[in-house]
Amino acid sequence: MADTKQHxxxxxxxxxPATRPDVAQIVTxxxxxxxxxxxxVATDHLRLGMVAAIGGLALGGPAHGETLRQRAFxxxxxxxxxxxxxxxxxxxxxxxxxxILALPAVAAIAGFFGGISLAMARxxxxxxxxxxxxxxxxxxxxRPLGMTLLFFLGGTWTLGLSLLLHAVFGRAKCATExxxxxxxxxxxxxxxxxxxxxxxxxxxxGWQYPMRIWSCLTVAEAIAQIWPGQHGQWIxxxxxxxxGRRLPAPPTRLLQRALGTMLxxxxxxxxxxxxxxxxxxxxxxxxxxxxxxxLRAGN
Numbered sequence: 300m301a302d303t304k305q306h307x308x309x310x311x312x313x314x315x316p317a318t319r320p321d322v323a324q325i326v327t328x329x330x331x332x333x334x335x336x337x338x339x340v341a342t343d344h345l346r347l348g349m350v351a352a353i354g355g356l357a358l359g360g361p362a363h364g365e366t367l368r369q370r371a372f373x374x375x376x377x378x379x380x381x382x383x384x385x386x387x388x389x390x391x392x393x394x395x396x397x398x399i400l401a402l403p404a405v406a407a408i409a410g411f412f413g414g415i416s417l418a419m420a421r422x423x424x425x426x427x428x429x430x431x432x433x434x435x436x437x438x439x440x441x442r443p444l445g446m447t448l449l450f451f452l453g454g455t456w457t458l459g460l461s462l463l464l465h466a467v468f469g470r471a472k473c474a475t476e477x478x479x480x481x482x483x484x485x486x487x488x489x490x491x492x493x494x495x496x497x498x499x500x501x502x503x504x505g506w507q508y509p510m511r512i513w514s515c516l517t518v519a520e521a522i523a524q525i526w527p528g529q530h531g532q533w534i535x536x537x538x539x540x541x542x543g544r545r546l547p548a549p550p551t552r553l554l555q556r557a558l559g560t561m562l563x564x565x566x567x568x569x570x571x572x573x574x575x576x577x578x579x580x581x582x583x584x585x586x587x588x589x590x591x592x593x594l595r596a597g598n
Contacts, residue, residue, distance in 0.1 A: 310334045314597045323464035324592045329404075331355035331457030333585035339528025340577045347449060350436070354453025357381040357429055358461065359588060370465055371458075377425065378454045384426045385450040389443035400518040402434050402535065407513035413544065414505060420544055427512065431539040435532030497509075508544045515542055 333354040339348015358377055391401045406427045413423030433446060499505030517540045523531030541556045570580070 321468075322460070323468040325589050326464055327457060327461045328355075328359035328592055329589040331359045331453075331460055331586045332588040334456055334460075335453045336581045336584060340581065345480055345577060350446060351449040351453035351456075352376075353385070353429065353432060353436075354381060354450040354455070355457040355588075357425065357450075358454050358457040360593070367462060367466060370461055372382070374458045374461055376422065378451070379459060380422045380426050382447050382451050384429035385433045386443055386447045387426075388430040388435075389446045390429075392434045393443060396524055398434055399517065399524055402431065402520055403516040405430060405480060406539070407509040407543050408514050410509040410512045410544070411506075414499055414508070416492045424544065428536075428539045431516070431535050434538055488577075504540055512538075514541055523587045 330514040332352050335351035335355060336348045339351070342348075358381070367430075387405060388402075391398050391405065396400070409423040409426050409430075433450075436446075436573055496505075516535055517568040519531070519535040519538050524536055537560050540560055541553065543552060543556070544576070574580075
């Protein structure tokens with residue numbers, strides 16, 4: 300038991316320095332997130348720039364696909380899913396206290412369909428996260444259509460950066476990694492995926508994620524309604540970030556997500572005590588965005 304505990308605790312900080320991060324992905328993550336914020340600072344509309352930066356956050360992660368066409372398709376699907384999430388979240392938030400019922404229900408439905416395949420799990424998880432973020436960030440001065448448009452602009456900026464940089468740096472990477480296509484997992488037939496998904500409905504494991512995300516978001520939104528004005532919506536965002544589709548055993552990834560969230564809360568709390576100039580905050584955000592793919596590649 301002690302050896303097992305020591306093993307998963309060491310995995311939390313495990314590092315694989317031999318793994319080379321993708322240069323195009325690093326630059327895309329950094330500029331995709333920082334670009335809209337810089338534009339917001341320059342035009343004296345920082346809040347709108349931050350909303351647009353959420354689009355950069357959504358598309359700044361790893362893009363699946365070896366070829367430029369596959370990458371464009373994957374990023375396009377992520378952009379559409381993100382726009383749907385922002386529109387759904389802001390619409391839910393516009394109905395006031397209805398969010399306590401609607402947000403958990405929407406998340407549970409998305410989690411239910413996410414059981415079809417790994418691709419659906421990835422996109423529905425992204426949908427749940429950004430729906431929750433939009434429901435917490437929606438403000439009267441920015442309507443659902445405006446929030447969705449800002450997200451689309453930020454996501455499109457990041458999509459264009461990703462494709463451009465992949466075209467520049469991707470060829471060199473492919474030349475040094477000729478066996479990348481050989482390690483790709485073959486796609487499974489849609490009929491097989493749907494059959495396995497239907498069969499999972501007769502087992503408790505097929506329902507555990509929808510039930511967990513529904514119950515946790517319900518509690519989070521209830522707390523936000525009971526104590527309004529205390530930024531309780533961030534509890535729901537934390538739930539969407541930390542709660543994975545599967546209960547990890549050992550819980551390495553869950554602990555990593557929890558520690559990362561706590562670190563973010565500490566940094567945000569320090570910014571409440573001392574608010575630096577917007578340029579310094581933007582540089583810090585850009586540095587964190589650039590570090591994200593490097594840390595993901597190493598651990």
